[in-house]
Each structure stands twice: as structure tokens, then as C-alpha cells.
């Protein structure tokens with residue numbers, strides 16, 4: 323549990339470690355030049371310098387000169403300035419905190435270095451020098467310390483931003499630079515090996531201290547605000563009136579650590595504090611507990627709001643706990659698909675979504691309750707599926723998801739285009755079973771996929787019903803017709819076959835030459851002839867033959883911005899054209915109208 327109040331003073335306290343660090347490096351320098359001088363391994367250092375000086379070559383000298391130039395004072399200042407300008411101008415939201423970290427690390431390292439050289443005096447190695455020797459002590463190496471602060475600092479930022487293989491490659495490449503500078507300085511006869519080790523140590527310690535002060539979530543550094551951010555004063559919000567002391571109640575923040583990185587978490591924390599939610603309890607999700615300890619945190623406690631920082635899987639797991647409790651949920655989209663957030667028209671930026679949600683109203687949204695063989699009763703908020711889409715979800719590579727986002731699902735889908743059709747029977751609201759063949763069956767609470775593709779054009783999160791689509795394309799022509807139908811609905815262009823018509827001999831509505839069949843019901847019972855892969859809100863579940871889904875109208879209170887738009891975005895003439903304002907609109911959605 324982390325309380326925002328507990329961490330306010332940490333940055334100041336951590337920066338106090340810098341003088342301590344200067345003292346330690348200076349003490350090390352005094353040891354190296356005093357009692358330890360002449361003892362192994364320091365006694366071997368002159369030999370190393372002499373051996374390198376004796377083996378100098380043109381390529382090595384050119385390389386070492388380039389490295390020394392790169393780590394020179396002028397280059398480090400210029401590169402730091404460029405990096406800071408890039409951090410401020412290139413991302414959508416200026417990265418003030420990262421700028422402060424980088425510039426602060428470079429400046430703090432130099433300050434510690436200068437302080438140490440006031441105390442420690444060590445002559446340069448007794449070999450020919452390839453550079454003019456600066457007046458400072460040989461211990462520690464300023465070039466190496468500066469390059470560690472700058473390139474090591476960039477490595478820290480890259481490690482926070484990048485994912486997968488790219489992260490390791492970039493971080494390794496950046497960390498190699500100070501090592502190459504260290505070797506170059508010894509090669510050029512400018513430093514003993516222990517000088518460059520002390521430079522590396524000084525740079526690394528500076529990074530640790532400054533990162534601890536400025537980058538860790540909850541360090542209480544100046545809030546980072548996007549352009550157009552609202553005022554920081556607490557405003558009327560979706561839930562949880564103020565206590566007598568003026569503060570709001572407790573907010574539990576559920577954080578999927580992979581999707582919601584440290585910086586996003588810090589922005590979420592800042593937005594919440596700016597809106598008066600100072601009593602924050604943070605819980606982390608895990609593969610085994612996709613909503614962390616949310617149930618324990620909300621059981622019996624006075625939780626006024628739950629903020630979910632994750633993708634649809636995390637939102638689903640939290641919704642399963644919160645449905646029916648009345649505790650409102652705010653969604654901070656941090657996943658790959660974020661389909662519920664998209665369908666509810668929340669901004670894709672995490673902090674912006676939270677700000678808008680907190681400025682709006684908590685309204686009732688339907689959830690689906692689902693069970694089956696090997697599927698313990700649980701809930702979903704987006705879509706549940708069996709067949710093609712579940713196989714696609716199951717086989718999407720996590721690594722590709724990290725690099726390509728939802729395009730990874732498209733690649734996975736291509737592998738399953740030729741999967742065999744399923745035989746199934748479907749019962750709607752306890753009616754007679756309908757026998758069908760299909761490649762995929764999807765039951766949806768909302769209907770729009772990535773790119774505005776309306777898989778279930780009539781689905782609305784407040785309809786009090788669930789929508790169903792069966793996909794049964796025959797051959798490439800069928801797939802093309804289905805794709806064209808969905809795409810034309812997505813862009814608002816109707817096709818000749820675009821109008822769904824009643825299915826002959828059943829309650830469904832056919833479209834795309836019969837490749838798509840739509841239903842709607844409050845309860846759906848599915849029987850599959852053979853065990854099929856199944857998915858809930860983008861997470862694969864065990865294969866099985868039975869699925870029962872039932873709607874729980876308005877069971878989940880979700881904080882939505884006002885004006886409230888309802889319906890499937892992108893569907894022409896569909897409810898997404900409706901825009902209602904303020905509390906009235908929220909109330910209408912809440913009532914499932």
C-alpha cells in the first residue's frame with residue numbers, strides 16, 4: 323500500500339545522498355593515493371598504462387580520440403541539451419521529469435567530480451599522453467563520469483520506454499559508450515585504470531540517486547502536465563464525495579505493470595492528486611491475479627473509486643470484482659486493444675482518459691456473466707468468443723504484441739483463415755436451439771474493434787442485451803464479402819448487401835451474402851460440437867464445448883466523460899450519432915436507455 327502523503331519528501335531526502343557520494347568517492351581517492359598506493363592491484367596499474375602505450379596503433383588512436391571527444395565537456399553539454407530538447411518537443415507530452423533526470427544527472431556528476439578533485443590529487447600516468455592533460459587530478463576520470471551520466475542516463479530512459487529486444491539492444495549500445503570511453507582514456511595515457519573505474523562508479527551512483535529522486539513513481543516531483551491540462555484544483559468528480567476534512571475517499575489503483583510503466587503510473591498518481599484523491603492504495607496485477615488484490619482491498623473498506631490501469635483483460639478482471647458493488651471504476655487504457663475504452667470513447671492517452679473520466683459521471687454499464695465447461699462463472703465487458711477469434715488471441719505472439727500492438731492479432735488471424743468450420747447450436751433467451759456452422763461466434767457487450775471496425779454494429783454497453791455474430795465465410799469470396807461489409811459499415815458507406823436481412827428459418831439477420839449472422843438476446847446458450855478455443859475480452863481461456871452468457875444490465879459503474887456518446891462508433895445511423903449532455907446523458911446511459 324502506498325499513500326501519496328507518505329512519499330512527498332523523498333526526492334529532497336534522496337538528493338542529500340549526493341554530498342555523501344562525493345565524500346565516499348573522495349575517501350576512495352584518498353585511499354588510492356595514500357595507504358593503498360603501491361599495493362596490488364594498484365601496483366599493477368602503471369604496467370597496464372605502459373603496455374597500452376607501447377602497443378598504440380593508428381586505428382586504436384583514432385577510435386580512442388573519437389571516444390574522448392564524445393565524452394568531452396563541450397560534447398556532453400551539447401548532447402545533453404539536444405536530448406532535453408528532443409524529450410520536450412518530440413513526444414506528444416513534454417517529458418519534463420525525464421529532462422530533469424538527464425540534465426540533473428549530468429550536472430550532479432560534474433559537481434561531485436569537481437568536489438572530489440579539490441580533495442584528491444593524483445598525478446597522471448607516467449606515459450606519453452595523447453591529449454593535453456587538464457589541471458584536474460587523474461582520480462576520478464571526468465570524461466568517464468560524464469559519459470556514464472549522459473549515456474547511462476539515456477539508457478535508463480530507453481529501458482523505461484522501449485520494450486522487447488529493442489530495449490536490450492539500445493540499452494546495451496548506450497552502456498557500451500562509457501565503457502569504450504573508459505578504455506580510451508587509459509589507452510591515451512590520461513588515466514590509470516582505477517581512475518576510470520571511479521569515474522564509472524561516480525556516474526552510476528549519480529544516476530541511481532537522481533533516478534530515485536525524480537523517476538520512481540510516487541516521488542512527488544513536480545506534476546507532469548500535458549498541454550491543455552485542466553487546473554489542478556480538485557473538481558467535482560464521478561464518485562466519492564469529500565470527507566469532512568475536504569479530501570476525497572480512498573481510491574484503489576490497479577496497475578498492470580507491463581502495460582502501465584513507471585512514468586504512466588506517476589502521471590496517474592499526479593492526476594488523481596490534482597483531483598483531490600490523495601488517499602491512494604496501489605495494487606499490482608500478476609499473471610495469476612489479473613486484478614491483483616483488488617477484492618481484498620475493496621472488501622468492507624470504504625473504497626470510493628477504483629482506477630484500472632491496464633488493457634481489457636485487466637479491466638475485465640476488475641469488473642468481475644466490482645460489478646454489483648456500486649463502486650465506480652475509471653479506466654486508464656494501458657493495453658494493446660483497449661476495446662472497452664475505445665467503445666466508450668475515452669481518449670487513448672492514459673492521463674487524458676483519467677482526467678476526462680474524473681470530470682464526468684459514473685454511469686451504469688452492462689456486463690456479461692459467462693460460464694461453461696472448464697470456465698468458472700466470471701464476467702466480461704467487451705466480447706467473448708469461440709473459434710477463429712479465440713485462436714487468433716491465443717496464438718498472438720506476446721513479443722509481437724509488444725512491438726506491433728494490435729497488428730500482432732492481424733498476423734495471428736492470417737494463420738487461422740483456413741481453420742475448419744464449427745458445428746454449433748445457439749439458444750437465445752431459452753428459445754429453440756438454432757443449428758449453425760460457423761468459423762467464429764462472438765458475444766459482445768460492445769461491438770467495435772480496432773480501426774473502428776463494427777463487428778457488432780448494434781451492440782451498446784447500455785442496451786440491457788448482448789449481441790451475437792456468427793462468422794461463416796465460404797472461401798476467399800466469403801471472406802472478402804465479410805471484410806467489405808464490415809469495412810463499409812466502418813466508413814459509413816453502405817453496400818448493396820450491407821443491410822442485414824432476417825435469416826430464413828431463424829431469428830438472425832444475415833449480411834455479406836450470409837457470411838455474417840447477427841442475433842441479440844439477454845441470455846445466450848452455445849453448444850459446440852467439438853471443443854473450441856475460447857476467449858474473454860482478449861484473453862485466451864481453456865477450450866470447451868459449452869458457453870452460457872447472460873447480461874447484467876448496468877451492473878458496472880464506469881466513470882465516463884460528458885457529453886456522453888453511446889453506441890458503436892463508426893456505425894452509420896447507429897446510436898453513436900447520439901450525443902447527450904451532462905448528467906442527463908449519464909443518467910440516460912445509466913438507465914440503459
Ligand SMILES: Nc1ncnc2c1ncn2[C@@H]1O[C@H](COP(=O)(O)OP(=O)(O)OP(=O)(O)O)[C@@H](O)[C@H]1O
Nearest residue numbers: 607608609612632633634635636657658659660860
Ligand atoms: N504482472 C504480470 N505479469 C504477467 N502477466 C500479467 C501480469 N499482470 C497481468 N497479467 C496478465 O495480463 C493479461 C491482461 O493483460 P491486459 O489485457 O491488461 O493487457 P493487453 O493484453 O495488452 O491489453 P488488451 O486486452 O487491451 O489487448 C492477463 O491475462 C493477466 O493474466
